[in-house]
Structure formats: C-alpha cells, structure tokens
Amino acid sequence: xxxxxxxxxxxxxxxxxxxxxxxxxxxxxxxxxxxxxxxxxxxxxxxxxxxxxxxxxxxxxxxxxxxxxxxxxxxxxxxxxxxxxxxxxxxxxxxxxxxxxxxxxxxxxxxxxxxxxxxxxxxxxxxxxxxxxxxxxxxxxxxxxxxxxxxxxxxxxxxxxxxxxxxxxxxxxxxxxxxxxxxxxxxxxxxxxxxxxxxxxxxxxxxxxxxxxxxxxxxxxxxxxxxxxxxxxx
Amino acid sequence: xxxxxxxxxxxxxxxxxxxxxxxxxxxxxxxxxxxxxxxxxxxxxxxxxxxxxxxxxxxxxxxxxxxxxxxxxxxxxxxxxxxxxxxxxxxxxxxxxxxxxxxxxxxxxxxxxxxxxxxxxxxxxxxxxxxxxxxxxxxxxxxxxxxxxxxxxxxxxxxxxxxxxxxxxxxxxxxxxxxxxxxxxxxxxxxxxxxxxxxxxxxxxxxxxxxxxxxxxxxxxxxxxxxxxxxxxx
Amino acid sequence: xxxxxxxxxxxxxxxxxxxxxxxxxxxxxxxxxxxxxxxxxxxxxxxxxxxxxxxxxxxxxxxxxxxxxxxxxxxxxxxxxxxxxxxxxxxxxxxxxxxxxxxxxxxxxxxxxxxxxxxxxxxxxxxxxxxxxxxxxxxxxxxxxxxxxxxxxxxxxxxxxxxxxxxxxxxxxxxxxxxxxxxxxxxxxxxxxxxxxxxxxxxxxxxxxxxxxxxxxxxxxxxxxxxxxxxxxx
Amino acid sequence: xxxxxxxxxxxxxxxxxxxxxxxxxxxxxxxxxxxxxxxxxxxxxxxxxxxxxxxxxxxxxxxxxxxxxxxxxxxxxxxxxxxxxxxxxxxxxxxxxxxxxxxxxxxxxxxxxxxxxxxxxxxxxxxxxxxxxxxxxxxxxxxxxxxxxxxxxxxxxxxxxxxxxxxxxxxxxxxxxxxxxxxxxxxxxxxxxxxxxxxxxxxxxxxxxxxxxxxxxxxxxxxxxxxxxxxxxx
Numbered sequence: 001x002x003x004x005x006x007x008x009x010x011x012x013x014x015x016x017x018x019x020x021x022x023x024x025x026x027x028x029x030x031x032x033x034x035x036x037x038x039x040x041x042x043x044x045x046x047x048x049x050x051x052x053x054x055x056x057x058x059x060x061x062x063x064x065x066x067x068x069x070x071x072x073x074x075x076x077x078x079x080x081x082x083x084x085x086x087x088x089x090x091x092x093x094x095x096x097x098x099x100x101x102x103x104x105x106x107x108x109x110x111x112x113x114x115x116x117x118x119x120x121x122x123x124x125x126x127x128x129x130x131x132x133x134x135x136x137x138x139x140x141x142x143x144x145x146x147x148x149x150x151x152x153x154x155x156x157x158x159x160x161x162x163x164x165x166x167x168x169x170x171x172x173x174x175x176x177x178x179x180x181x182x183x184x185x186x187x188x189x190x191x192x193x194x195x196x197x198x199x200x201x202x203x204x205x206x207x208x209x210x211x212x213x214x215x216x217x218x219x220x221x222x223x224x225x226x227x228x229x230x231x232x233x234x
Numbered sequence: 235x236x237x238x239x240x241x242x243x244x245x246x247x248x249x250x251x252x253x254x255x256x257x258x259x260x261x262x263x264x265x266x267x268x269x270x271x272x273x274x275x276x277x278x279x280x281x282x283x284x285x286x287x288x289x290x291x292x293x294x295x296x297x298x299x300x301x302x303x304x305x306x307x308x309x310x311x312x313x314x315x316x317x318x319x320x321x322x323x324x325x326x327x328x329x330x331x332x333x334x335x336x337x338x339x340x341x342x343x344x345x346x347x348x349x350x351x352x353x354x355x356x357x358x359x360x361x362x363x364x365x366x367x368x369x370x371x372x373x374x375x376x377x378x379x380x381x382x383x384x385x386x387x388x389x390x391x392x393x394x395x396x397x398x399x400x401x402x403x404x405x406x407x408x409x410x411x412x413x414x415x416x417x418x419x420x421x422x423x424x425x426x427x428x429x430x431x432x433x434x435x436x437x438x439x440x441x442x443x444x445x446x447x448x449x450x451x452x453x454x455x456x457x458x459x460x461x462x463x464x465x466x467x468x
Numbered sequence: 469x470x471x472x473x474x475x476x477x478x479x480x481x482x483x484x485x486x487x488x489x490x491x492x493x494x495x496x497x498x499x500x501x502x503x504x505x506x507x508x509x510x511x512x513x514x515x516x517x518x519x520x521x522x523x524x525x526x527x528x529x530x531x532x533x534x535x536x537x538x539x540x541x542x543x544x545x546x547x548x549x550x551x552x553x554x555x556x557x558x559x560x561x562x563x564x565x566x567x568x569x570x571x572x573x574x575x576x577x578x579x580x581x582x583x584x585x586x587x588x589x590x591x592x593x594x595x596x597x598x599x600x601x602x603x604x605x606x607x608x609x610x611x612x613x614x615x616x617x618x619x620x621x622x623x624x625x626x627x628x629x630x631x632x633x634x635x636x637x638x639x640x641x642x643x644x645x646x647x648x649x650x651x652x653x654x655x656x657x658x659x660x661x662x663x664x665x666x667x668x669x670x671x672x673x674x675x676x677x678x679x680x681x682x683x684x685x686x687x688x689x690x691x692x693x694x695x696x697x698x699x700x701x702x
Numbered sequence: 703x704x705x706x707x708x709x710x711x712x713x714x715x716x717x718x719x720x721x722x723x724x725x726x727x728x729x730x731x732x733x734x735x736x737x738x739x740x741x742x743x744x745x746x747x748x749x750x751x752x753x754x755x756x757x758x759x760x761x762x763x764x765x766x767x768x769x770x771x772x773x774x775x776x777x778x779x780x781x782x783x784x785x786x787x788x789x790x791x792x793x794x795x796x797x798x799x800x801x802x803x804x805x806x807x808x809x810x811x812x813x814x815x816x817x818x819x820x821x822x823x824x825x826x827x828x829x830x831x832x833x834x835x836x837x838x839x840x841x842x843x844x845x846x847x848x849x850x851x852x853x854x855x856x857x858x859x860x861x862x863x864x865x866x867x868x869x870x871x872x873x874x875x876x877x878x879x880x881x882x883x884x885x886x887x888x889x890x891x892x893x894x895x896x897x898x899x900x901x902x903x904x905x906x907x908x909x910x911x912x913x914x915x916x917x918x919x920x921x922x923x924x925x926x927x928x929x930x931x932x933x934x935x936x
Contacts, residue, residue, distance in 0.1 A: 016724065022254045023257055023724060026257030026261055027261050028735070029342065031265075033345050038346070038349050050358035050359050051362045072339050072342070076339075080331065115740050116740050124746055127752070128752070129756065256488045260495055263492060263576065264495035267576050284592035307573075313488065314565065317484055490718065491725055501810050501811060504811065504814040509822075518827050519830045522822065526830075544806070
C-alpha cells in the first residue's frame with residue numbers, strides 16, 4: 001500500500017512535467033501563426049483587378065506558408081516523440097529535467113528561424129537563413145537525443161517492463177536524424193532550397209517511422225487484448 | 235487485471251492528445267484578440283469632442299469585432315465537436331493522429347484570415363479576403379471530417395458501446411458543413427458580405443445542432459440514471 | 469456500477485471544459501504583458517544622465533503598469549470565481565456551455581481595453597478609454613452572472629449536496645458587481661480616473677469577499693475533519 | 703470514507719491551481735521568443751557576402767540570446783521550485799492563493815525587462831536596463847518567499863508527513879536568493895554586465911542546489927522502495 005502510494009506520487013511528478021511540456025509545445029506551435037502576415041496593399045490602380053492583386057500578394061508569401069507547415073509538423077512530430085518517450089519513463093531525475101528544459105528552450109525558439117526563412121528565402125540571404133533553420137533542428141535533435149539518453153542510459157528511468165529491443169530501436173531512430181540535419185545545415189550554404197526540402201521531408205520521414213512501428217506493436221496488443229476488452233465492455 | 239492496466243494506458247494516451255489539442259485550441263482562440271487594435275489617433279482638433287472621436291474610431295473597427303466574434307465562436311464550436319468526437323474514441327492510431335494534427339494546424343491558422351478580413355472587409359479587396367476566410371473554414375471542415383472518418387470508419391477506434399445511430403447522425407452532421415462552406419467561398423467573389431454572413435450564421439447553426447441533439451440524449455440518460463445518482467449522493 | 473461509470477464520464481466532461489477554460493484564462497492573463505512596451509529612446513543628449521532618462525521613461529509608463537495590474541488581478545479573481553462555480557457543478561448542458569463560451573470570449577477581449585487605457589489614460593481621450601475599460605468589465609459581470617444562473621437556476625446543474633444558503637450567497641455576491649461596474653462606466657465620461665480607481669478597488673473587494681467567506685467555511689471543515697486526516701496520515 | 707472524499711476534493715482544488723499556474727508559466731516562458739527579432743536588412747552592397755552580412759547581423763543580437771536563455775532558465779527553475787512547493791502542500795487558503803497570484807503576475811512580467819535588456823544592453827542605457835532586470839528577479843524572489851512562507855508558517859498547509867528538516871532547508875534555500883538579487887540590482891548601476899552575469903549564474907546555482915538535494919532524497923526513497931516496486935512490476 002505504501003509502495004502504491006509512492007508510485008502514484010512519482011507518476012504525478014512526471015505528469016506535471018508532461019503537462020507543462022505540453023503547454024510549452026502547444027503555445028510554441030500556435031505562435032507560428034505570427035509568421036503569416038497580412039500583405040499591406042495600397043488601393044489598386046485603375047484597371048487592376050483587386051481580387052487578383054490580393055490573391056497574388058497572398059500567393060507571393062508562399063515561403064511563409066511552407067515554413068509554417070514544416071515548423072508546425074516538425075514540432076508536432078517532436079511532441080509525439082516526447083510523448084512516446086515519457087510513456088516509457090516512470091520517474092525523473094535532475095539530468096532528465098535539464099535535458100527536458102533544454103529541449104523546451106529550443107522548441108520555443110523555432111518560431112524565430114521560421115520567420116527568418118519566411119522573410120529571406122527569396123533573395124541573397126537565403127543561404128544563411130536556411131542554414132540557421134536546419135541548424136536549429138540539428139540542435140533540437142541533439143537535445144532530444146540527450147533527453148532519451150538521460151532516461152534510457154542503464155534504463156534507470158524506464159519502466160522495468162520496457163522491452164530491451166524497444167530501447168534499442170528508439171535509440172537508433174533518435175540518432176538517425178542527427179547526421180541528416182547536419183547535412184541539411186551544411187548544404188544550405190550552397191543549395192538553400194535543397195536544405196529546406198530535406199527539413200520538409202524529414203518530418204514526413206519521422207511520421208512514417210512512427211507509422212511503420214506503431215501498427216505492428218498495436219497488432220500485437222490487439223491479438224492479446226481486444227477480445228478481452230470487448231467482452232469487458234459489452 | 236492486465237487488461238485493465240492496458241486499457242488505462244490507452245486512455246492516458248488519448249488523454250494527452252486531448253489535453254495537447256485543448257492547449258492549441260485555447261491558445262489559438264485567445265490569440266484572436268490581436269486582431270483588435272487600438273486606434274492610433276493624433277490630438278483632437280479644436281472644437282472636436284475627443285470622446286466622440288475615439289468612440290467613432292472604435293466603432294469604425296466593426297469588421298474587426300465581427301470577425302473576432304465569428305472566429306472565436308467557430309473555434310469554440312470546433313473545440314466542442316472535437317471534444318464530442320474524442321468522447322466516443324477509446325484509442326488512437328497513426329491516421330487518426332495525422333488527421334488531428336492537420337485539424338490543429340488549420341485551427342492555429344484561423345487568426346490569419348481573420349485579420350485579413352478585419353483589414354480588407356471595407357474596400358476593394360473584400361472579395362478575396364472573404365473568400366480566403368470562408369475557404370479556410372471549408373478546409374477545416376474537411377479536416378474535421380477526416381478526423382471523424384479516421385475514427386468511425388469500421389468503428390475501429392470507437393468504444394464498442396457507441397450506438398450505430400449516433401455514428402450515423404454524427405457522420406451526417408459533420409458532412410453537412412462542407413457544401414455550405416464551399417458555397418460561402420464561391421459567393422465571396424461576388425457578394426463578400428453575404429459570404430461572411432453565412433460564416434457567421436453557420437456557427438450559430440452548429441450551436442443549435444448541438445442544442446437539439448443534446449437534450450434528447452440527456453433526457454434519455456436522466457430517465458435511466460439521475461434517480462440512482464441522487465440516491466447515491468444523498 | 470453502470471451509474472458510477474456514467475458519473476465518471478460526466479465529471480470528465482466538466483473536467484475538459486474546466487481545463488480548456490483554464491487554458492484560455494492562462495493565455496489571456498499572460499498576453500497582458502504585451503501592454504508593457506519598451507520605451508523607444510534615441511541616444512541621450514550631452515549632459516543627460518542616461519540612467520535617469522530611461523528610468524523616467526519607464527516611470528512615465530505608469531498607466532500601463534496600473535492597468536496591467538488591474539486587468540491581471542481582475543482576470544485572476546474571475547478565474548477563482550469560475551473555479552468556485554465549477555466546484556459546485558457536476559454536469560453541463562448547452563446553455564451552460566454557451567454562457568461559459570461567452571464569458572471566455574470576454575476574458576480574451578480584456579487585453580484590448582487594457583491597452584486602450586494604457587495608451588490614452590493621459591490626454592483628452594481618457595474618458596472614452598476608461599468607459600470602454602469599465603464597460604467591458606460590466607459585460608463580463610453579466611456573462612459571469614449568466615454562467616452562474618444557468619447552473620444554479622432550479623439548482624439543475626449543481627451537486628445535490630450544495631447547501632441552499634451557499635447558492636443564495638453566491639447569487640447575491642455575483643449580482644453585487646453589476647451596478648458597481650455600471651456606475652464606473654457612466655462615471656468615466658466625467659471622471660475617468662475615478663472610474664479606473666473603482667475598477668482597481670473592485671477586484672480588491674472581490675478578493676476580500678472571498679477572504680471573508682473562505683475561512684469560516686474552512687474552520688467548519690477543519691473542526692470536523694482535520695483530526696481524522698491527521699490520524700489517517702500518521 | 704467521508705474524510706477520503708473531502709481529501710480528494712481538496713487535492714482537486716490544489717490541482718486546478720497548479721494546472722492554471724503551469725499554464726501561465728508555460729505561456730510566459732514561450733512568449734520570450736518574441737525577444738528574438740529577425741534583423742531587417744536591405745539588399746547587400748556589391749562585393750558584400752550576403753551570408754556573412756546576415757550571419758553578422760544575427761551574431762550582433764547576442765544580448766537578445768543571452769537574456770532569452772537567462773530568462774527562460776530562470777522561469778523554468780522557478781517553475782520547478784513552484785512544483786516542488788506544491789508537492790508538499792495538500793490544501794490552500796486565501797493568503798496562499800494571493801501569494802501565488804502575485805508570483806504569477808511577476809512571472810508574466812519577465813518578458814518585459816528581458817526585452818528591455820535585449821534592446822539596451824549595448825549603449826548608455828545598459829545600467830538602468832540591467833537594474834530593472836535584476837530588480838524584477840529580486841521582487842520575484844520575494845513573491846516566491848511569500849508563497850513558501852504562507853504555506854510553511856506553522857506548517858499549516860503542508861502535509862503532516864513532511865519532515866521538519868526539509869521545511870528548514872527549503873526556507874533557507876528560498877531566502878538565500880534575496881540578498882544576491884539585491885546585490886545584483888545595486889551593482890547594475892555601476893557594472894551592468896556584472897549584474898547580468900550574476901543573474902545568469904544564479905539560475906545555474908539554483909539548478910545545482912536542486913541537483914544536490916535531490917539525489918540524496920531519491921537514494922533514501924530507493925532504498926526503501928524500489929525493490930518492492932521492481933517486484934510489483936515484474
């Protein structure tokens with residue numbers, strides 16, 4: 001009984017870290033909208049079609065939309081990864097809290113390089129802007145790796161029931177992003193568009209990495225469990 | 235016992251998706267206030283009544299207020315719908331998560347077309363602004379339909395106890411908005427005010443759709459249950 | 469057993485409304501900081517003390533600080549009242565949800581009149597700015613009254629165990645703000661500072677109204693309960 | 703049974719204060735990103751390397767980055783302290799709520815002096831800006847001390863099981879920041895950089911103060927408990 005109580009207290013602790021992190025993720029992802037600016041137009045000239053003028057002005061902002069979607073999707077995937085990590089963690093210690101804080105700091109920074117790219121993607125400053133954009137995701141990946149490592153090293157924060165294979169797969173999946181974002185950062189100086197393209201594709205890759213792993217896991221769960229659950233609810 | 239544990243874990247997962255979504259909805263709905271700008275006035279001319287001058291300047295911003303209220307109410311109704319959907323869902327899978335992410339992305343975008351309309355409703359750019367405004371709600375409706383469909387298709391994410399008639403009613407109610415928002419988008423090019431009016435009326439319609447369905451459901455619940463509950467609490 | 473399940477489901481429903489409302493309150497209260505603007509100074513003239521120049525520039529912004537504190541405290545008190553109301557409510561219906569939505573809409577609006585007053589408190593536009601400021605709190609009070617009324621009318625959303633005297637006290641306390649904010653709104657046209665002063669004092673009054681009621685209630689609870697609790701924990 | 707119910711109700715109350723506070727902390731910490739502004743550049747001159755131009759423009763903003771990191775880390779540490787305090791508190795009363803409200807007000811203010819320093823750290827206004835920055839943290843520390851004092855005075859809001867030594871250590875740790883921030887505020891008028899350096903170092907100190915205390919506590923817990931937990935989960 002005393003143990004159950006203690007366990008509940010620990011869960012509550014992790015719970016508050018999770019909910020605070022969720023709050024930061026949710027605010028950071030929503031603040032990205034400030035990259036979408038209303039185009040400032042003067043009155044249309046005689047003979048101009050105002051609908052076309054505003055329509056074109058909106059279309060010309062495509063770098064804003066592209067980086068908005070890419071940043072949104074990347075933060076969302078990071079949130080999902082954060083969520084997946086915390087599901088395996090049953091307690092926290094100080095290095096883990098630091099790693100989480102470092103990750104959150106970088107997540108809140110994302111709107112900054114996003115608006116940098118939105119403003120400078122077209123023109124001579126594209127290289128530096130895209131390098132900063134890919135670079136921040138490289139650093140975020142490091143932070144994410146630190147978070148995972150601080151939890152999974154010697155499995156000391158993980159639930160004892162977590163399968164060793166799952167730990168191995170996660171470690172590999174977390175690591176795979178590092179060289180890719182590093183390449184994207186370096187490439188930006190010569191091919192800014194290619195760099196941005198890699199960043200846009202990487203979150204799709206993460207998403208499919210999730211997609212591939214999940215169903216197999218789910219299927220396994222369902223075999224063992226759904227019939228029982230159905231019985232229970234009916 | 236193992237099943238109950240597993241069930242609890244699944245609920246927790248959906249719970250965190252819900253709370254993250256709630257956070258995004260709450261931030262997006264609150265950021266709408268940035269559409270309300272303080273009018274920038276120079277000192278009143280001699281003979282002018284400053285109270286009247288500021289009062290009129292505030293009144294002249296009525297497009298801001300109208301779109302603020304419409305966007306706020308629409309996001310709130312979408313949140314209620316999101317909430318109602320998740321109440322029937324007991325687990326999640328990847329397509330469902332994607333649909334939810336797509337819906338959240340669009341929800342965070344709402345402040346952008348809102349401020350577009352607030353700025354251009356009066357003047358030659360009204361048509362394009364209103365088309366963008368109605369258009370975003372059209373796309374949101376698609377996203378909402380995808381969310382519902384990814385959960386209700388073969389009922390594979392719904393609680394087994396959800397009545398088939400409820401699934402049918404929800405599917406129909408979710409679908410009914412699509413043609414209406416499409417019409418509003420098309421109409422905007424000729425009658426921007428009418429288009430905005432439809433958007434303003436549609437959330438009132440959704441609200442009443444909720445209103446009509448709820449009481450009947452509630453009454454049914456109460457017949458079966460409130461006496462027992464009263465007994466329990468007394 | 470079926471009843472307990474149903475009851476849990478209802479509590480969860482109210483829970484999500486509460487947590488969404490909390491999110492909106494938390495964001496709205498934090499956005500008030502945007503009223504505090506960094507003064508834009510050019511280089512100090514020769515002979516000027518730059519520390520004094522910036523210090524005076526910061527002091528000259530006192531209307532921003534005053535309205536910031538007043539708005540923050542008022543929203544916080546409203547949140548506490550919202551919280552106190554929901555503690556007595558065990559289920560929700562559509563009018564209650566509407567009243568809550570209307571209240572949230574007004575809460576998110578607060579940063580707007582706040583920055584209106586911050587900008588125009590000194591100068592000829594003070595009357596209109598303060599009238600708008602007091603006026604919004606008047607409308608918020610109506611919304612808060614509607615929320616309470618939609619829950620407490622015939623006690624139909626309240627826990628059966630809520631004492632009738634508590635309902636009466638709450639109804640009276642909720643109502644008492646209405647005429648006061650109405651007076652503050654009307655006074656603003658002649659005495660804007662007095663109006664702002666009433667708004668600043670009213671939240672202190674609400675706070676003390678809370679303070680006075682709470683301890684008595686608490687003491688009663690403690691008499692009956694703390695000894696037992698101590699026994700339980702030791 | 704009645705006691706357990708009452709206890710659960712009290713926990714829920716504190717729970718909502720915590721989750722609201724978490725929301726405010728999360729939003730305030732995320733809004734700091736608005737201090738990071740995209741440098742506004744005109745087209746590069748012939749012969750200039752645009753990558754270098756933007757790169758240098760970004761580097762020149764180092765005061766923004768420094769204050770961003772310092773403010774972020776300080777708010778995060780304050781959140782952790784807030785969290786640690788609430789873990790020992792099992793009920794709330796009005797002075798405690800006021801102290802919490804005062805702390806939250808100051809937390810939401812942090813972005814303001816942060817952007818003051820970011821703008822004026824280089825130039826003649828640095829002294830006043832850094833004094834305001836250190837000063838706000840001084841006041842926050844007072845608020846944090848009030849929060850702790852309102853809970854720990856006569857231990858009247860603490861769980862009865864909290865060890866008296868822990869209360870003593872916390873009281874001392876909370877108090878130690880006050881003179882340090884006061885010194886930093888006074889020093890700012892002569893040595894603004896030193897003052898900012900103290901503020902930057904203090905959160906690292908807090909972090910290590912946490913680090914030192916935690917493991918010892920944890921080890922004690924583990925001795926008593928982890929074997930049992932392992933047994934339970936296996």
